[in-house]
Amino acid sequence: MTAATASAARADDPLAIDVHGLVKSFDGKVVVDDFSLAIPEGKIFGFLGPNGSGKTTTLRMLCGLLTPDSGEGTCLGLDLRDEAPLIKRQTGYMTQKFSLYEDLTIKENLDFVARLYEMDRRTERVEESLKHLGLYARRDQQTGTLSGGWKQRLALAACTLHEPRLLLLDEPTAGVDPNARREFWDEIHALAETGITVLVSTHYMDEAERCHEIVYLAYGKLLAKGTIANIIDNTALYTWRANGKNADRLASKLRGCDGVEMAVAFGADLHVSGTDEAALEAAIAPYRHEEGIEWFRHKPTLEDVFIHLTAGSKDNFS
Amino acid sequence: MKRPFSITRLSAMLLKEFNHMRRDRTTMGMMVVIPLMQLILFGFAINTDPKALPTAIYSADTSEYTRDFTAALVNTGYFHIVKETRSQEHLDEMLTRGQVQFAIFIPENFTRRLIKGERPQILVEADATDPVATGSAISALNAIKPRVMTRDLKGITMANPPAPPAFDVVVHRRYNPENITQYNIVPGLMGVVLTMTLVMITGLAVTRERERGTMENLLAMPVRPMEVMLGKILPYVLVGYIQATIILMAAAFLFRVPVEGSLTMLSGATILFMIANLGVGFTFSTVAQNQLQAVQMTFFFFLPSVLLSGFMFPFRGMPVWAQAIGEILPLTHFLRIARGILLKGSHFADIQADLLALVAFVIVSTGIAMARYRQTLD
Numbered sequence: 013m014t015a016a017t018a019s020a021a022r023a024d025d026p027l028a029i030d031v032h033g034l035v036k037s038f039d040g041k042v043v044v045d046d047f048s049l050a051i052p053e054g055k056i057f058g059f060l061g062p063n064g065s066g067k068t069t070t071l072r073m074l075c076g077l078l079t080p081d082s083g084e085g086t087c088l089g090l091d092l093r094d095e096a097p098l099i100k101r102q103t104g105y106m107t108q109k110f111s112l113y114e115d116l117t118i119k120e121n122l123d124f125v126a127r128l129y130e131m132d133r134r135t136e137r138v139e140e141s142l143k144h145l146g147l148y149a150r151r152d153q154q155t156g157t158l159s160g161g162w163k164q165r166l167a168l169a170a171c172t173l174h175e176p177r178l179l180l181l182d183e184p185t186a187g188v189d190p191n192a193r194r195e196f197w198d199e200i201h202a203l204a205e206t207g208i209t210v211l212v213s214t215h216y217m218d219e220a221e222r223c224h225e226i227v228y229l230a231y232g233k234l235l236a237k238g239t240i241a242n243i244i245d246n247t248a249l250y251t252w253r254a255n256g257k258n259a260d261r262l263a264s265k266l267r268g269c270d271g272v273e274m275a276v277a278f279g280a281d282l283h284v285s286g287t288d289e290a291a292l293e294a295a296i297a298p299y300r301h302e303e304g305i306e307w308f309r310h311k312p313t314l315e316d317v318f319i320h321l322t323a324g325s326k327d328n329f330s
Numbered sequence: 331m332k333r334p335f336s337i338t339r340l341s342a343m344l345l346k347e348f349n350h351m352r353r354d355r356t357t358m359g360m361m362v363v364i365p366l367m368q369l370i371l372f373g374f375a376i377n378t379d380p381k382a383l384p385t386a387i388y389s390a391d392t393s394e395y396t397r398d399f400t401a402a403l404v405n406t407g408y409f410h411i412v413k414e415t416r417s418q419e420h421l422d423e424m425l426t427r428g429q430v431q432f433a434i435f436i437p438e439n440f441t442r443r444l445i446k447g448e449r450p451q452i453l454v455e456a457d458a459t460d461p462v463a464t465g466s467a468i469s470a471l472n473a474i475k476p477r478v479m480t481r482d483l484k485g486i487t488m489a490n491p492p493a494p495p496a497f498d499v500v501v502h503r504r505y506n507p508e509n510i511t512q513y514n515i516v517p518g519l520m521g522v523v524l525t526m527t528l529v530m531i532t533g534l535a536v537t538r539e540r541e542r543g544t545m546e547n548l549l550a551m552p553v554r555p556m557e558v559m560l561g562k563i564l565p566y567v568l569v570g571y572i573q574a575t576i577i578l579m580a581a582a583f584l585f586r587v588p589v590e591g592s593l594t595m596l597s598g599a600t601i602l603f604m605i606a607n608l609g610v611g612f613t614f615s616t617v618a619q620n621q622l623q624a625v626q627m628t629f630f631f632f633l634p635s636v637l638l639s640g641f642m643f644p645f646r647g648m649p650v651w652a653q654a655i656g657e658i659l660p661l662t663h664f665l666r667i668a669r670g671i672l673l674k675g676s677h678f679a680d681i682q683a684d685l686l687a688l689v690a691f692v693i694v695s696t697g698i699a700m701a702r703y704r705q706t707l708d
């Protein structure tokens with residue numbers, strides 16, 4: 013993890029994204045509620061949250077594919093509402109679902125993108141991109157025949173071909189093997205080093221750790237943002253970890269006890285968390301001296317925090 | 331930077347669409363096979379010069395002359411006398427029931443009046459619901475009149491050879507007042523095939539992008555509505571042009587349909603007509619959520635086009651409200667233009683009004699398409 017960069021909102025930093033109070037509803041159901049975010053240029057922001065929490069909808073509003081019901085702001089200094097076509101020119105958006113043409117060849121897809129952006133040196137750029145991708149030899153292969161990992165890399169190449177200043181990636185590594193994911197993230201970091209700002213949604217905690225900062229969204233509401241350390245510190249959550257023989261079996265017994273907000277088994281480990289420190293200790297007391305189980309006071313992980321935040325907001329939601 | 335139209339972007343769209351076409355062999359094959367198939371199916375109707383049509387005859391008078399007339403009739407090869415009846419009602423009934431194609435009535439005193447030079451009449455009633463079937467037979471009928479006359483009356487009229495035939499054959503075409511000739515079917519078929527395939531193909535081309543999710547990617551890029559629309563229309567103008575050529579060539583060489591007027595003018599009108607239909611397809615695609623809906627909407631447009639344009643039923647025979655709807659449809663105007671040019675050798679002035687109607691339709695349909703086209707996913 014790159015050293016957690018201090019606060020996002022240092023006044024002199026130019027902001028790549030600066031939006032306030034975005035709201036979007038479909039058929040009367042609010043899907044994104046009062047969303048505000050500021051991202052300085054050149055940073056990688058991770059966008060996390062359960063399925064259906066509104067990540068895709070937010071990304072679509074940022075790149076002009078959806079018009080917010082209310083709220084305003086700028087992307088790359090351009091107004092979200094009035095200058096959407098100009099934002100599109102400098103933004104690369106990678107859709108959640110693979111959306112290049114599967115019946116076209118790899119080269120034809122890249123060439124199509126290059127033409128749409130009216131790029132100069134088109135042939136060379138497409139060739140460079142193909143070589144950089146390692147798909148030059150397979151350039152005349154139909155895109156639909158590529159494996160998942162290759163599709164994702166090609167989609168990234170396609171949305172960065174026009175040298176955008178802002179990248180919006182929607183679950184780019186879903187269903188991709190760990191090795192391909194690592195390479196994908198190396199690529200994202202390489203892009204960020206050239207000054208590109210990246211907002212990337214993901215469900216993977218290890219990927220969250222490779223971001224400069226995290227935004228956590230659940231049920232349309234922004235619940236936390238900042239560096240991982242910040243988020244963990246700011247959440248008043250206490251966690252005990254039990255380790256040993258059958259420690260994971262205690263999960264069902266502890267769940268629902270006073271003071272226990274969640275009891276989650278991780279293999280042979282058990283994480284028990286709650287916001288009330290004393291009540292939590294009282295709840296686990298009966299099991300503290302059980303044969304073969306060791307208990308540690310434990311700093312909550314990001315995942316613990318997210319589970320806690322999601323559970324809390326679900327209560328508000330219903 | 332914010333140019334509303336760019337040739338480069340349009341060329342990107344066109345090139346992409348041509349690449350889709352190259353890969354989609356099935357659809358492209360269909361585009362060629364459908365017109366050929368339809369033409370060959372209809373072609374049997376156009377081409378068959380049906381002979382030995384069932385004919386009933388009621389001869390109220392019997393003489394050498396009437397026997398000779400009947401023999402000449404049979405000799406043409408077109409008439410096959412299935413029944414000689416002795417009652418007017420029976421004759422009528424057979425025609426109404428479709429048991430015969432022709433009902434021939436030779437009146438009483440025919441021979442006497444013929445010899446007196448009173449020009450008696452023979453009444454031929456034809457079931458013209460299928461004009462294709464009766465057309466040649468009726469022409470053959472007209473040709474035998476002089477021959478019958480010259481041979482039979484030679485002895486009597488030796489002194490002053492008469493120029494006019496000494497009797498008349500009166501033909502009543504029943505059940506089809508407009509008497510569409512056989513050739514009408516070809517220009518009509520061209521219009522019908524183009525309507526069906528072109529409306530459907532643009533509709534599909536756009537909804538397919540929506541279904542596969544590629545629309546989202548396309549909208550995220552700086553392409554303008556006009557470029558998307560032209561990109562989805564122009565390639566299929568070419569496809570339609572190939573279809574029209576196939577039909578015309580087959581019509582001219584296989585079925586000897588006459589081409590009286592200017593083919594250049596017909597090409598121009600056809601392109602206009604194709605754009606009108608492609609505009610409709612594009613408009614449908616802005617409403618349809620998926621490919622199935624696009625196909626359903628195509629038929630929603632196709633049926634009135636076939637039924638109310640004058641392709642299926644004579645336009646002037648339709649009720650006023652149906653004619654009013656027909657006037658809106660591009661196929662109606664294209665049929666008039668194509669029939670005019672192909673069969674009557676119409677000039678520009680003759681088809682001007684219908685061309686104008688097509689232009690108006692193009693403007694309205696593409697206008698609606700543009701107004702409905704969304705650059706967002708809202």
Ligand SMILES: Nc1ncnc2c1ncn2[C@@H]1O[C@H](COP(=O)(O)OP(=O)(O)O)[C@@H](O)[C@H]1O
Pocket residue numbers: 038039043061062063064065066067068069070
């Ligand atoms: N076009 C739409 N019409 C209606 N509902 C939608 C539409 N797009 C998204 N939604 C709803 O909005 C909610 C959030 O969706 P989404 O933004 O895709 O979430 P995420 O990407 O976080 O999984 C979901 O409940 C989804 O069903």
Ligand SMILES: [Mg+2]
Pocket residue numbers: 067068069108182
């Ligand atoms: Mg999503």
